[in-house]
Amino acid sequence: MILELDCGNSFIKWRVIHAADATIVGGGIVDSDQALLAAVSALPSVRLKGCRIVSVRSEEETDALRGLLQAGFAVQAQVALPVQEMAGVRNGYDDYQRLGMDRWLAALGAYHLAKGACLVIDLGTAAKADFVAADGEHLGGYICPGMPLMRSQLRTHTRRIRYDDASAERAVSTLAPGRSTVEAVERGCVLMLQGFARTQIEQARALWGESFTVFLTGGDAPLVREAAPQARVVPDLVFVGLAMACPLD
Numbered sequence: 001m002i003l004e005l006d007c008g009n010s011f012i013k014w015r016v017i018h019a020a021d022a023t024i025v026g027g028g029i030v031d032s033d034q035a036l037l038a039a040v041s042a043l044p045s046v047r048l049k050g051c052r053i054v055s056v057r058s059e060e061e062t063d064a065l066r067g068l069l070q071a072g073f074a075v076q077a078q079v080a081l082p083v084q085e086m087a088g089v090r091n092g093y094d095d096y097q098r099l100g101m102d103r104w105l106a107a108l109g110a111y112h113l114a115k116g117a118c119l120v121i122d123l124g125t126a127a128k129a130d131f132v133a134a135d136g137e138h139l140g141g142y143i144c145p146g147m148p149l150m151r152s153q154l155r156t157h158t159r160r161i162r163y164d165d166a167s168a169e170r171a172v173s174t175l176a177p178g179r180s181t182v183e184a185v186e187r188g189c190v191l192m193l194q195g196f197a198r199t200q201i202e203q204a205r206a207l208w209g210e211s212f213t214v215f216l217t218g219g220d221a222p223l224v225r226e227a228a229p230q231a232r233v234v235p236d237l238v239f240v241g242l243a244m245a246c247p248l249d
């Protein structure tokens, strides 16, 4: 079994797969290293023979997690590292090492699945868009605050925007003009995300006409589903790229 980890700025997404056929044994989303160890340990009869990690956290944090995995499960975790080119995709950044590894792996995974021009929209702590042309050239992308950052900026920098998480979740059952603070903020931020997605799709259309595939991923992907009806929702897109970047035999 192989443990796969996608360490974002807010959450760690994890899954355990069978090495032979990549079938999924278990998986989830946790908010700390400790919670990860507990969740993986709770799987019945788990025998890890390898681990691969993508992380946008600091090297210190990633090393600390690798140490915990070594101690807890006796596995040497392989961490995906930046490269200029892989699987037919060429990194489009001036300095390829600066491109977020989650973005790079999602782009690799998307190009592999689309076998042609593609746009990746990844809605996590930050909202990201990346463009890969039909010949595999990564054209670059965009980074904006995602839902958690938009929300927390409003809460932090205003005096009278205060509400709890439970009411936030209830507020987005529709996107009609809000009649309370929580509705106004949560629905407003969802509309910002949807506008981001629509603008990226317009941009892809200007570049490639109708010949491209849109991928939607990240924890907040469901919030823009209706704004991007043509998108393929692939929650584990980063894991597709991670398996390509860190093959374990």
Ligand SMILES: Nc1ncnc2c1ncn2[C@@H]1O[C@H](COP(=O)(O)OP(=O)(O)O)[C@@H](O)[C@H]1O
Residues within 6 Å of the ligand: 007, 008, 009, 010, 011, 012, 013, 029, 123, 124, 125, 126, 147, 148, 218, 219, 220
């Ligand atoms: N089970 C879940 N636990 C936590 N957040 C979730 C869950 N499902 C969806 N989300 C949403 O996912 C967002 C985080 O997305 P994610 O892609 O994990 O971010 P990051 O990679 O930056 O840590 C949160 O804003 C939250 O709204």
Ligand SMILES: CC(C)(COP(=O)(O)O)[C@@H](O)C(=O)NCCC(=O)O
Residues within 6 Å of the ligand: 008, 009, 010, 056, 098, 099, 100, 101, 102, 103, 124, 125, 126, 127, 128, 143, 146
């Ligand atoms: C843009 C990001 C902060 C997104 O992080 P996430 O929302 O996945 O937690 C991450 O991809 C990152 O740290 N990138 C480095 C900067 C760049 O890609 O230009």
Ligand SMILES: [K+]
Residues within 6 Å of the ligand: 007, 008, 009, 102, 124
């Ligand atoms: K991420």
